[in-house]
Amino acid sequence: MSAFLSGRTALVTGASSGIGWETARLLAEQGATVIVHARTAEEGEQAVERLVARGAAREQLRTIAADFTRLSAVEQLADSVARTAPVLHLLVNNAAVMAPERCTLTDDGVEVSFQVNFLAAHLLAKRLQGQLAAAGDARIVNVSSSLHRTASMNWSDPNRTKKYSRVAAYAQSQLALSMAAGSMAPEGSGITSVSVNPGLCDTALLPLYGRVGAPPAEGAAAVVRLCLPTVAPANGEYYDGGDIAPTAVAVHEERSQRRLAKLADLLTTAQA
Template structure:
């Protein structure tokens, strides 16, 4: 049976924080959660765009400034959310950048690794104690099939200072998203009912692909109708990971079609290296050192 947004259960009384929710996959994820009754926080870098997005949604939707390229902004956003909410049921780490030219965050991290992984790692650590007491709470982190492409955790050069590959840096960040999820779930297992789950959208037609090199982007433009899906479909794996009562901690959801490019969401598997527990643990320790954030577990 195909899982659709109609299968999202009632969310009334729940609080959901969705990063990067002013457009694309994040917008669609937040829209459905709000329509199902959740109090949804759009955690976005551009608050004006966030307010415009909120105005297009039905339900209880607020906007919180969050710039994942700045640990100061992450701390400020977490403090504001803690002031406003006694609990969080869903933290959806959706925001991301892809294939960017070589740049660094305000803290000096390679932009893709700093935004996609370290920013979300820090945010989760700062908010986790608001989720731990909440029955059925979940941390959902959005990865990508890109975690399989030229991907490794380059502990000898995490910030790509010696050389730079747009594709390799993106692959590292998305592999890190999965390793973070699996290590987080291992640590959560002894702490109540909070679980960590991952998802990926397949190939979705969103603004995320704007930095794709022209040599790749040009043929994709012609092929897009056949090999990509629109944002509402791309958001379904995240929504299933966040709301399906049958979901278990440490699982990974993606499109059910051939090669996971498109289709209705189902349980999928990630690359063999993503399950390496020693690398997961090392990445966790390194991430704590880089961000200065210690988790309450």
């Protein structure tokens, strides 16, 4: 197999299991040095051991731990990556949690799925912009969901404390992630940022969908395809099945994008 990503460094969030772990495996298989993010150091080390057991070279793998329910931990992760990887070629924002049955706020005062699934990705893309720009042709791939098309942004109550639904909260987090993709790659930065639906896979998020899922490796293949230099994705677009796919209207609404950026900056600046 050709090592299309030899000499490139990738950060994959939520890489201790599921689609994230399979993405790390495939990126390493393509020659990339992979920074494997997990919630805890123990989970990260276990993920690396499994990757090595599946044939990845240990010298290609690094671990980094951060609990995304704390924005300060996201900041610390970004600082650590910036110090150790002055040039970052790939950022895969894959970390995600299922919204719980009851509205749950983090210590930062943000609904947990909105923070982990969107705000952390927003913050990482912003803090690592210099390292990504240094690559000259960096990619940011945001792992989203087809559920974003059912969502709406609750601008007056983004935490949805007044009328909470776990599906609505999760879908809103994925809508925000897809909306923010384009703004993660400022014009002239050399960065391309997209969102992708990995398909319905058998992961911890499957109960939200209530159906049988495909192996996580299939979802990871859709993610990794957008990381390869042989593919030229269009900035800010949403992909499904290898092609640009229809989105919620808000994804490409400039006013909504600006409003989201302002909200994200407010929440991360005030709390981090």
